[in-house]
Amino acid sequence: MRHLLPSLPLESPMEDVQNRSDNREIPIDRVGVTNLRYPIIVWDKANESQSTVATLSLSVHLPHHFKGTHMSRFLEVLNEHRGEFTIKTLPTVIHELKTRLDSEAAHIEARFPYFIEKQAPVTKKTSLLDIEGYFHGASDASGDDFILGVSVPVTSLCPCSKEISDYGAHNQRSTITIEIRMTSAASEHFVWMEDLIEIAEASASAPLYALLKRPDERFVTMQAYDNPAFVEDIARNVAKRLQDDERIGWFRVKCVNQESIHNHDAFSEILWTRPTES
Numbered sequence: 001m002r003h004l005l006p007s008l009p010l011e012s013p014m015e016d017v018q019n020r021s022d023n024r025e026i027p028i029d030r031v032g033v034t035n036l037r038y039p040i041i042v043w044d045k046a047n048e049s050q051s052t053v054a055t056l057s058l059s060v061h062l063p064h065h066f067k068g069t070h071m072s073r074f075l076e077v078l079n080e081h082r083g084e085f086t087i088k089t090l091p092t093v094i095h096e097l098k099t100r101l102d103s104e105a106a107h108i109e110a111r112f113p114y115f116i117e118k119q120a121p122v123t124k125k126t127s128l129l130d131i132e133g134y135f136h137g138a139s140d141a142s143g144d145d146f147i148l149g150v151s152v153p154v155t156s157l158c159p160c161s162k163e164i165s166d167y168g169a170h171n172q173r174s175t176i177t178i179e180i181r182m183t184s185a186a187s188e189h190f191v192w193m194e195d196l197i198e199i200a201e202a203s204a205s206a207p208l209y210a211l212l213k214r215p216d217e218r219f220v221t222m223q224a225y226d227n228p229a230f231v232e233d234i235a236r237n238v239a240k241r242l243q244d245d246e247r248i249g250w251f252r253v254k255c256v257n258q259e260s261i262h263n264h265d266a267f268s269e270i271l272w273t274r275p276t277e278s
């Protein structure tokens, strides 16, 4: 027996349910698509660019009188910029979302793995370390906004443990997350993700490497012991370096220590706006 798919005559249009009105008088701050994996290109200080796969969130503001947004248009806009989705094209894509979805505000958030080449401290053997990169672009009635971020894994060694113990000190892997907004001074001297990674690594007890031979391992073990830092010290070390950089107008720094003597984490967070930017 043949089953025929129901077909819709072209002359009878499908109802656009999203365009129905809503009478609850509640606007939606952000509505859109999230957890969308998509190829992007990121500027790389050493090699010009790096291709990676981002997890994206794209959203718009929805006025109270509309029932729904037009989800397919987010993907349409993205697809039209396939292969050229970078920090430079981000504002164009955001403005296009506003136009195509007829909205006063749009946001794009991207999280992606980013690889930096590291050299082991003694043997100089090279390896790739993965960190997490982050962009948040937005546009609304007050203007355009851009936040650049990194999450960098490092080592921290507890100063208290070192002080009170006859030998040894507990140490752990920590993650330093830095998010910044740039000032106009950055238009000439762009802040690279590598600059933020360098600040994070210099602020911890020791950096991490994917590849370490024994002489390197000995070096980083003693480096951490010589640079003990509380979770508070790390956040303050990062904050001081960011405050001293005129290209940075706002930042959020968060350090999370995966405590090796507890089954919980310790964290610290600092939010700061340059007085001339507030």
Ligand SMILES: Nc1nc2c(ncn2[C@@H]2O[C@H](COP(=O)(O)OP(=O)(O)OP(=O)(O)O)[C@@H](O)[C@H]2O)c(=O)[nH]1
Pocket: 016, 018, 067, 068, 069, 070, 071, 072, 073
């Ligand atoms: N607004 C909304 N759409 C959803 C949701 N879940 C799935 N969708 C689907 O998103 C799909 C695409 O929606 P639209 O962009 O409005 O599609 P369209 O009307 O063909 O496209 P346009 O003519 O450009 O508006 C539809 O099949 C919706 O059912 C939801 O929670 N909200």
